[in-house]
Amino acid sequence: MSSLLRSAPQVDDRDELRRRFVEAARRAQIVTIVNRAKTEAELGELVTAELCEAFEAEIAFVFACSDDGRPAVVGTYGLRPDEAASVLDSGFLDPAARAPQREEGRDLLFLGAQAVIRAPFAGNRACGVVGVARLYDKSFDEAEAALLEAVAASIEHALERLRLAEERDRLYRETHELAQAARVIGSIADGVLLVDDAGLVQLWNPAAEAITGLPRDAVVGRPVAEAIPGWPAHDGSVVGASPASARGQATTMPIDVAGRELWLSVEGVDFAEGTVYAFRDLTEERRLEQQKSDFIATVSHELRTPLAAVHGAAKTLQRDDVILGGAVSRQLLTLISEQSERLAEMVGDILLASRVDSPELEIATENVDAAEVAAEVIAAIRAHAGEGLTVELVAPPALPPVAADRDKLRQVLTNLVANAVKYSPAGGRIEIETAAHAGRLSIAVCDEGLGIAASEQELIFEKFYRADANMTRGVSGSGLGLYITRALVQRMGGTISVESELGEGSTFVVTLPLAAADSDSTPPEPQ
């Protein structure tokens, strides 16, 4: 208490006391205004107006360095924007200044001012200057300099506070946007891959995992060329478009994942830190496309040949100017009959292939003696098999019956044995071997014919697929037989597989479930 009293100023003059009181009140008011401002613009506007009032001046200004370090106007009073800009340009914001500076003269700031006072401030985020100018001749005193210095300090604090809040809001917005972007990337159906400048994968979204089957952990952080087999060979062709330009051109490319070929439609966009790729799985579309073109190729090739033969034969028979002998006429009629049968078979196959998967095609379950059906098929085929071909059945006695559809099983075995004959142009032995094991019956159809390349052994079961080597050998066919065969076998609860080597022959193995031991044999339904 006593020390307070001792340090209190000796004020004997009442006017001086009032002046100091008014000054303190003004300072408090300005500081309140400064602290109340919600934005820098509001701060500049309010504080400059208040300064002119407090200092009985016409002009006030606050300049501060913006985030990028360049001086900018925070607010002015009594200055047009162009005047404020020219004051700013005249180097008024002196980074070296530490204390308030006062000036007197005739045309200060080129504005006709006669007294100017300015006080600098310099914080971590905000440095600048606050100034006041009078157009009339009255210089600023020490007390006004002290007041302006205090105002400068509170402006500095307020700017720091506003800029911190702005940064916090920006960070919050960015984090929010990032989280939102991550949610979007996580939920879109397209695969998204982000590769940085060093060629390392930085992002691999759940759709990318689902499409390729490659888990995130196996891809992220690794060189893209290593993590995604097949990518490097096409890297150059995956065009990265600049973000400013229109969407990039999608590139279709195959990648190899665990022995599976996947066709992807990939679109890349370059950005500052790398390239972001979006991709879709086109494998199914490509397969359908392939089937479509295979269908057109088959139909145009396989149907046109017999049609042309039928047409040619009929035209010849119609001619009045040529006398045909009975033998030639019979030959032509046989040709017409055989070729139209081939056409009917092919159309039948096309129709069956289109409905073999649908429930409309009924499949009966009856107890069937597979060896008996095989013997019937062999007997029918032998009639057509050329010379040099033997077709044999190898079946153990008392084979248990299978649970199957007798007619469909006959069709399956007919297709397999007919293929064995068709693709054994040099003859050889064809064998149907049956055996029961572990609740199933296996029926193997073996030939010593052309064989099938390993790369084509899965594809031959596709609709319209015909192995290259056999296509070029001129063996006719629709490419539908094995597709239908597999679908029928699967619908009877069975499996089909092939083992073959090019030039060494093929073995197709069908397995079917054995009929339950106590179930009665039911006669086949007439069709």
Ligand code: ADP
């Ligand atoms: P298609 O015989 O009418 O061409 P399939 O669907 O029956 O149609 O057979 C598809 C392809 O599989 C054939 O084109 C042929 O290349 C190959 N293939 C089928 N069976 C055999 C076989 N026993 N030996 C060699 N190749 C075969």
